[in-house]
Amino acid sequence: MDGLNIEYKDKVTNKLYREVIAFANGSGGTLKIGMSDEQSIIGLENPLADENALYEQLSKMVEPTPLIEVSQEHFDGQVILEVKVKATEHVYRKRGTLFEEIYIRYGSKKRLLKTPEEVHRFIRMRHVDETENAQTNTTFRAEDFTEFVDFVQSQANVKPSFATIGENLEGVLASYNAIRWNNGEFVLTQLGTWLANSSQTRAVLLQYSGDRSTSFCQQASDFSGSIVTQFSRIMAIMMTVQPLYPNDLIQQCVVNAFTHRDYSLQGDLSIVIFATRVEVSSPGTLVEGLSIESVKKGARIVRRNPLLHALFVDLGLTDGHGDGIRRVLDSYNDGDDKPKISIQKDSVIVKLPRFEKVEKITNETKVLRKEMTHEEAIKLHLLEHKQAKNIDFQQILGVSPSRVTQIVREMVTKKLLVATGERKGRMYTLSVTNQEE
The missing domain is CATH 3.30.950.30 (Schlafen, AAA domain)
Structure with a gap:
């Protein structure tokens, strides 16, 4: 070397x-x-x-x-x-x-x-936050970057400079200042420690059946290792569990959470999926000088971790224009519910409502449904939406998961509903007789 x-x-x-x-x-x-x-x-x-x-x-x-x-x-x-x-x-x-x-x-x-x-x-990279660029005492070892190499080689839209990463890992990492030459050997910078298999950063993903954290928790995942591996696993789950959220908007919010988080703070990056919204939370508050309004307008581009952000851009994970939040907000212009950005003492939370609500009903319909039986409300919902899951019935009835299971089981027994699929992915439709009513 x-x-x-x-x-x-x-x-x-x-x-x-x-x-x-x-x-x-x-x-x-x-x-x-x-x-x-x-x-x-x-x-x-x-x-x-x-x-x-x-x-x-x-x-x-x-x-x-x-x-x-x-x-x-x-x-x-x-x-x-x-x-x-x-x-x-x-x-x-x-x-x-x-x-x-x-x-x-x-x-x-x-x-x-x-x-x-x-x-x-390059000029931006020369004026980086020292928390990202700081040199550590950890000696670089190629075997501790296998997750990073695997991720890069799996991407389709990376920069040409990544083409030889298998033979030139040191050169690639050094170009982003993830490793630095010191006293005859390469050592990791803070950025290098985040990219390594042994990264101490963590991320969690939770999915609830309802709109509160007291609802039934359907999924709880804990992610460790290289932050690019964490990102990849999170996006894989997001593409399967919530098709009503456009993938590019979800990805933009998750990219922002990784590239703008304050890695000097204890705490996990988190993605929480509720029945009608997704919340993406990143440790750290806004960079000094920024406000919620300036972030929404995309008027100023200030990055807490510019080296990491540049890497994500070159990996094709984001375009790097600095207007991601504004584009997310603009995507909801025609909807009733808008995304919300919440600035807490030690975190930034972005809340994305579903593009398609589980139930789009007027106030008059809400009053009418209050007068319906549970079976009548489920039948009306299926007449409008053709098919639904247990979680959809929980939303319209406002009762516990166990009670919904009991209700739909009785309706299947009465041949009012038809159930198809395995338990976790089971779908319900109206029987042919009820569809004709």
Whole structure:
């Protein structure tokens, strides 16, 4: 792994500043001048003159002035220059320009940022929240990122840079600053710990039969491991248990919960599915300077974890435009119920109502149903909706799950209803006789 942060040059060329820019914009590195790519000693005829030429080149070509240490090393009468380049929070570039010749280190190679989008993203990444970018004492091990690699390779719309992740895991993780070179080895940053199999973050998903947490809990799932694995498992469940929520809106809310949560706080990210709504809760409050109104309008883009957000964008999980909440709100323009954003002391909760209510009835119909028997209310519901589950009957009758089970069992025995399917997915329809009434 040493070779990723060492570059060998046989002499001081007029383009050597580009290597220095790439190291300074990354995690630092070392230039060994007077050696071939095969690491054989060539030596320098006048190392002092070469050292002066290097300093002069960097002062003319690089802005801001990079932090370097130059020393001479002697090998059997040959002299080489060892140039140690220190990385800082600055954006290093060609002197006299704003965005020209910005090079970064990608694996063992340097890369020129060519598009405005690449430059903009890199500049954002240089000014990251230290809770995300902070270096840990955990040594990088490829085997602790198998979940991350599997997830990336399962995605269809990832950036081309992920194509070789199986052979270049270090390069991919380093490009997002998930790992950092330190004293001869890669160590994890906080972002790296979130992506690793051993991540200490947690997420939970609960599903209730009714509209309160006192209702019967139909499902309780606890997710651990890499946060991309947690995200994948949550979305797999959401696609099956609640078809009345558009997948792209649910995904946007779950992505936001992962990328904007405050990972320094104790507590789990949670998704709670009620009969008529979904609540997505993320630890942490709004980033300082934001308000609910500014979030709704999408007027300002402020990301708590910009590196993580950039990774999710490049994985094709979100578009990165910063207007996700506004689009979610706009999707409900034609509905009676609107999404709600609740800011608590230590969490942000987004509540999404179902697009199609379990029961769309007027106040007059509600009064009428109060005068109906349970059997009459179920028959009316099935005349309108053709089929229903036990949970639907719980909503219209307002009684306990056990009582509903008793009622529908009696109606099946009376041949008023027809039951099809296994218990958890059992559907009820009216018998042919009752459909004709």
